[in-house]
Amino acid sequence: MNEKITIYDIAKRLKITAATVSRALNNNPKISEATRLLVLKTAKEMNYKQNKVALALKSGKSNNVGVIVPYINRNFFSSIIRGIEEELYPKGYHVIICQTHEEEQKEIKTIDNLLNAQVDGVLMSVSKQTTTSEHFERVLEKHIPLVFFDRRAQLKGVSSVTIDDYQGGFDATKHLIDQGCSRIAHICGDLKLEIYRDRFEGYKAALKQAGIAYNEDYVIQTKSDTESGHFAAQELLKLDKLPDAVFSSSDHTALGVIQKFKEHGIKIPKDICVVGFSNEPFTKFMELTISSVDQCTMEMGRVAARVFLEQVKNPKIKIEKKVELTPQLLVRESSVKVNDTTKKLRVSKG
Amino acid sequence: MNEKITIYDIAKRLKITAATVSRALNNNPKISEATRLLVLKTAKEMNYKQNKVALALKSGKSNNVGVIVPYINRNFFSSIIRGIEEELYPKGYHVIICQTHEEEQKEIKTIDNLLNAQVDGVLMSVSKQTTTSEHFERVLEKHIPLVFFDRRAQLKGVSSVTIDDYQGGFDATKHLIDQGCSRIAHICGDLKLEIYRDRFEGYKAALKQAGIAYNEDYVIQTKSDTESGHFAAQELLKLDKLPDAVFSSSDHTALGVIQKFKEHGIKIPKDICVVGFSNEPFTKFMELTISSVDQCTMEMGRVAARVFLEQVKNPKIKIEKKVELTPQLLVRESSVKVNDTTKKLRVSKG
DNA sequence: TTGTAAGCGTTATCAC
DNA sequence: GTGATAACGCTTACAA
Secondary structure, three states: OOOOOHHHHHHHHOOOOHHHHHHHHHHOOOOHHHHHHHHHHHHHOOOOOHHHHEEEEEEEEOOOEEEEOOOOOHHHHHHHHHHHHHHHHHHHHHHHHHOOOHHHHHHHHHHHHHHOOOEEEEEOOOOOOOOOHHHHHHHHOOOOOOEEEEEOOOOOOOOOEEEEEEHHHHHHHHHHOOOOOHHHOEEEEEOOHHHHHHHHHHHHHHHHOOOOOOOOOEEEOOOOOOHHHHHHHHHHHHHOOOOOOOEEOOOOHHHHHHHHHHHHOOOOOOOOOEEEEOOOOHHHOOOOOEEEEOOOOHHHHHHHHHHHHHHHHHHHHHHOOEEEEEEEEEOOOOHHOOOOHHOOOOOOOO | OOOOOOOHHHHHHHOOOOOHHHHHHHHOOOHHHHHHHHHHHHHHHHOOOHHHHHHHHOOOHHHEEEEEEEOOHHHHHHHHHHHHHHHHHOOEEEEEEEEEEOOHHHOOOHHHHHHOOOOOEEEEOOOOOOOOOOOHHHHHHHOEEEEOOOOOOOOOOOOEEEEOOHHHHHHHHHHHHHHOOOOEEEEOOOOOOOOHHHHHHHHHHHHHHHHOOOOHHEEOOOOHHHHHHHHHHHHHHHHOOOOOOOOOOOOOHHHHHHHHHHHOOOOOOOOOOEEEEOOOOOHOOOOOOOOEOOOOHHHHHHHHHHHHHHHOOOOOOOOEEEEEEEOOOEHHHHHHHOOOHHOOOOOOOO
């Protein structure tokens, strides 16, 4: 009951050989129906379970994929991981998760560990601090599919799944313009990161299209937390002419901005409209719900997983797929002028 | 550069045997310093990497643990997973995550899959729908450490890490009583689950200690989402005498309750004080911050991991450890009467 | 100190 | 259709 049952045990019991048992278990055509059924029956009786590790050694496929993110417990990443898991589990893959804490050294160590563990693929979001790429090349050299999601490294021959941050920034800004705003501030994250640059570019493009002059004073670069939002709001308050809208590259800074403005008696959205980015859960729980750009995280995970599967299915050909998902602007209370009744109908609580 | 380097390749190059190489690599004392250094040097030159799968087959230890939760992207679970990962990764373990979607069948399937994959341990939170326990016993029969966190099955010989939900319920209710409330409603989740029963019991105990009669009308059982909070508030509004406080077993229902009450012109916390449970991130982002009971999720994960490690370190002895962490009441704005200035000082924004 | 050989549990390639 | 044997990459008695 307790011992590990191998195909040898079944073979011994049936006085046949392990090879035959293996054939029966794997529906190999070169076997008689009689023995096949007998083996199957006996295997069930003896409670045989295939040892996947032995299979992995033999076949060179572990059926494990490594997923690397900065922090598992950020809603953005955990939702992506959920998407990955739900796409891969039915295909027989297990998902190994690892965290980098945004540190390049941990990222390197983690990748090497995963390679040693013989993972069949690596799906990851690059750490903020990462500047080198030898560790990525080590993955490619072993012909292990590598798929980036959200944050990618500039590397030839690697697939990636991102959202169209440019479009997200454009849509958010355009929406604010449609609300009648013209002095639109932008709070961005570290512009060394592609995602923040793209949102910024989208912002500028929307302004340009509307014939609104770009004003450097209205752009503030900060970290992506609530405190930075307070800071940003204070900077904006120093200006001669207060903006009438804020597009923030982060929901947390958007929240901070709203809080600080409220302290100063500024009414949102009447005086200033605000749109955030990421559709963090809290944005729709607030008393004043916050407009935001949804990044379809689960979908991003699912797509990343599918890109991996496609590469696995076609090992001979090198697939370099750059998928760009379209983000979705969710218009909520923080950006809709209360006196605009027609627009009010479009407010989404989702 | 591209080929897989094994110890045989190193052996061949140095005209020694694989056994010697293995010994050198593993700091086996039975080897001369000279060959040890030579092997090490050559291994590095040839870019040798140990194949963990081969090691796993040989040793019977995969250095993988399975972690099973209902949904990965719930903040509660993803934080626990983070705690587990951070405790286990430095010890050389990889964390495989799986989701049950609260379905018993998936839980069973997942456990069997993990066992086939030869995981060294299973850390999990039991699905809501689970009623049987043969699948848990299958784990135990193989002498694989099984550790429950938060939700456990009634099973002999299994370790678990939970929080003291009774204490959490007691503290929350006691706090409301200290605020001068006496008609305290309780919104609970499915009482078939131990965690909700315990919180409920803690609630009743606090009432009893304060000499407040238990009133069945003030107890409403619902699901744990915002809509259920709306429903619960409506039920309470039907009562002849409105409660002056609400202790909710869920932050989401607490939010729903607050929203619905506000719609009816009821002031929080002036008219009704509210305390939730779980310390969901949004509770401290609200304009009116919501008091809640923190479940020290990261710590729960870390402790669960340590319990697993302890069992691994002592394979001969059967360890049954029931760890109960103490939850922490976080008093925020939703439960502190504004005219009570002394208490106001204790308001936490954390 | 080093070599030899067996074994972990499978599957695949030969023969018969 | 079935059996014997090698191989995946590693560790470890047992010999030498």
